Amino acid sequence: MLIDIAIIIIKIMIVIGGIITTVAYLILAERKVAGFIQERYGPNRVGLWGLLQPIADGVKTLLKEDITPARANRIIYHLAPAMVLAPALVTFAVVPFGSGIDAFGRHIAFQVADISIGILFIFAITSIGVYGVVLGGWSSNNKYSLLGGLRSSAQMISYEIALGLSVIGILLLTGSLRLNDIVEAQIGMWNVFRQPVAFMIFLVAVFAETNRLPFDLAESEQELIAGYHIEYSGFKYSMFMLGEYSNIITASALIVTLFFGGWTVPFIDVTKFGYWGAFLSVVSFAVKTGFFLFLYLWVRWTLPRFRYDQLMHLGWKVLLPLALLNLLFTAAWITYV
Amino acid sequence: MTESLFFIFAAMAIVSALMVILNRNPIYSAVSLVITLFSLAGIFLLLEAYFLAVVQIIVYAGAIMVLFLFVIMLLNPGKEAKFLSPKNPRIFIITLLSMAFIGMIITLVSGSVNYIGEAASSTGDLGTTRNIGLTLFTKYLLPFEIASLLLLVALVGAVLMTKRHLR
Amino acid sequence: MTPPLEYYLLFAAALFAIGVAGVLLRRNVIIVFMSIELMLNAVNVTFIAFSRQMNNIDGQIFVFFVMTLAAAEVAVGLAIIVAMFRNKESINIEDMNLLKW
Numbered sequence A: 001m002l003i004d005i006a007i008i009i010i011k012i013m014i015v016i017g018g019i020i021t022t023v024a025y026l027i028l029a030e031r032k033v034a035g036f037i038q039e040r041y042g043p044n045r046v047g048l049w050g051l052l053q054p055i056a057d058g059v060k061t062l063l064k065e066d067i068t069p070a071r072a073n074r075i076i077y078h079l080a081p082a083m084v085l086a087p088a089l090v091t092f093a094v095v096p097f098g099s100g101i102d103a104f105g106r107h108i109a110f111q112v113a114d115i116s117i118g119i120l121f122i123f124a125i126t127s128i129g130v131y132g133v134v135l136g137g138w139s140s141n142n143k144y145s146l147l148g149g150l151r152s153s154a155q156m157i158s159y160e161i162a163l164g165l166s167v168i169g170i171l172l173l174t175g176s177l178r179l180n181d182i183v184e185a186q187i188g189m190w191n192v193f194r195q196p197v198a199f200m201i202f203l204v205a206v207f208a209e210t211n212r213l214p215f216d217l218a219e220s221e222q223e224l225i226a227g228y229h230i231e232y233s234g235f236k237y238s239m240f241m242l243g244e245y246s247n248i249i250t251a252s253a254l255i256v257t258l259f260f261g262g263w264t265v266p267f268i269d270v271t272k273f274g275y276w277g278a279f280l281s282v283v284s285f286a287v288k289t290g291f292f293l294f295l296y297l298w299v300r301w302t303l304p305r306f307r308y309d310q311l312m313h314l315g316w317k318v319l320l321p322l323a324l325l326n327l328l329f330t331a332a333w334i335t336y337v
Numbered sequence B: 001m002t003e004s005l006f007f008i009f010a011a012m013a014i015v016s017a018l019m020v021i022l023n024r025n026p027i028y029s030a031v032s033l034v035i036t037l038f039s040l041a042g043i044f045l046l047l048e049a050y051f052l053a054v055v056q057i058i059v060y061a062g063a064i065m066v067l068f069l070f071v072i073m074l075l076n077p078g079k080e081a082k083f084l085s086p087k088n089p090r091i092f093i094i095t096l097l098s099m100a101f102i103g104m105i106i107t108l109v110s111g112s113v114n115y116i117g118e119a120a121s122s123t124g125d126l127g128t129t130r131n132i133g134l135t136l137f138t139k140y141l142l143p144f145e146i147a148s149l150l151l152l153v154a155l156v157g158a159v160l161m162t163k164r165h166l167r
Numbered sequence C: 001m002t003p004p005l006e007y008y009l010l011f012a013a014a015l016f017a018i019g020v021a022g023v024l025l026r027r028n029v030i031i032v033f034m035s036i037e038l039m040l041n042a043v044n045v046t047f048i049a050f051s052r053q054m055n056n057i058d059g060q061i062f063v064f065f066v067m068t069l070a071a072a073e074v075a076v077g078l079a080i081i082v083a084m085f086r087n088k089e090s091i092n093i094e095d096m097n098l099l100k101w
Helices: A001-037 A054-065 A074-094 A118-128 A130-139 A144-173 A180-182 A195-208 A234-259 A270-300 A309-337 B002-022 B026-048 B049-075 B090-111 B130-140 B141-163 C005-025 C029-054 C058-088
Strands: A098-103 A106-110
Touching: A001 A054, A001 A074, A001 A234, A001 A270, A001 B090, A054 A234, A054 B130, A074 A118, A074 A130, A074 A234, A098 A270, A106 A270, A118 A130, A118 A144, A118 A180, A118 B049, A130 A144, A130 A234, A130 A270, A130 B026, A144 A180, A144 A195, A144 A234, A144 A309, A180 A234, A195 A234, A195 A309, A234 A270, A234 B130, A309 B090, B002 B026, B002 C005, B002 C029, B026 B049, B026 C005, B049 B130, B090 B130, B090 C005, B130 B141, B130 C058, B141 C058, C005 C029, C029 C058
Parallel strands: none
Antiparallel strands: A098 A106
């Protein structure tokens, strides 16, 4: 009993610690990639290749003055950053990040909570994530931030539909909402080959859900200066950033889990190799996730931002019908072929 | 365990529901309603309605309440005038009506305790996704299709109504 | 120890009464709307409580339909409110008297 609780606590600590560390180095990687794409160096002063830059940044935001605007709505203004960060961290709880090991006389799955409605849980939690952005934008009592909050609320509702519908094809193929079942059903054949259209829709919608370029209408620097977090400074600002980048990590992990076989390794059955197999599965998961993290950065420095009407057009008139057609086709395929 | 959880969720739901109707700032009302809906999702979990608990969060907290917040922020109505003063003639009628309603329910429930009887023994998988889906797509297929039609009509209606220039 | 059915019914009744009070008390259309949502949810609780009591899933299916209805209702209702606001610059329920004769 006690050992079970200890295992769960250790898993939670590993996941949260892993996400926070990845966020720190993701920000550094973003600046390095930006430098590379724009033919300059990027940060290289703090430590070797700038590797200590995240620590310097963290200390800097901690020491900065925390300003609250005079006309802001205090309670919600202070709560909003936490409302962004918490859902971002909780979502990862159901994502399996490895095959699991046998230790202490029991099977330890590399996943914090193995619940039977994993996919629904993810959609439920990500749909709450919008509150922090919307309320943060409203409570700052600033026109720009209010516009950012409004934009993000409309954007997130619109793209959630396409996001959910694109996954249903996979659920039809797998017959289960558990993420581990979905991963195991992909041994030998990744879902991306079975559901290429769904993958494209999911990829686009997930970029919109995480408020990243080319869909960062909520915080577009050029028109809204910084959008919903314009008034935030110091540690609250870095909590917004932590939330945003944690969302990116969870989204990449989700893409890998749903479409690229999760922790499975192509052509190798990792469950046969004991601890080394488990290690290999975690590495496989990390490498795939890392690729999609890189894709996020790559897209950011390559594509320009959508206009707002283009964004709505894409979401409602292109992605939604496409997702419905894909669902229809998949259902017909399963029934008749 | 279930009982104490029920009381926690119920207290949370009632208190935040009161906040919904007593706050003068509509944004606070909306946030309180979100808390109510979350506690209700918890109560659904206690009643073995697992699928509906998650749907409650996705549909109500994730979509409907965001829509409410969107409209509140769009219209920016500001605070309502004080309504909880003795000068407001409605307040007595409302209190009376609500009390009468609660009294009615209490009489009804306490009178019918003998008929309610013990709860059926739990099979543990009452409200799982599988069971809901099986029932929905066999016994209730026609209502399900009609519901989808209703949603389509609502979609078209909402778009039409918010168009500025109707030609 | 699971709480008996009466608790759920009383809880739902209280929630419903709060919803009714909100509809009667408030003049802000959006809050009135939220109070209606409260009442719908109170009914959902009774449905699910009875569903568990009888160990019969039909009640939960009904809740599913109520949620569908609520979503449709909110979409149309908020559209009406926005259209009204454009014409009257007000969301006070007493200003919405077009159909009053």
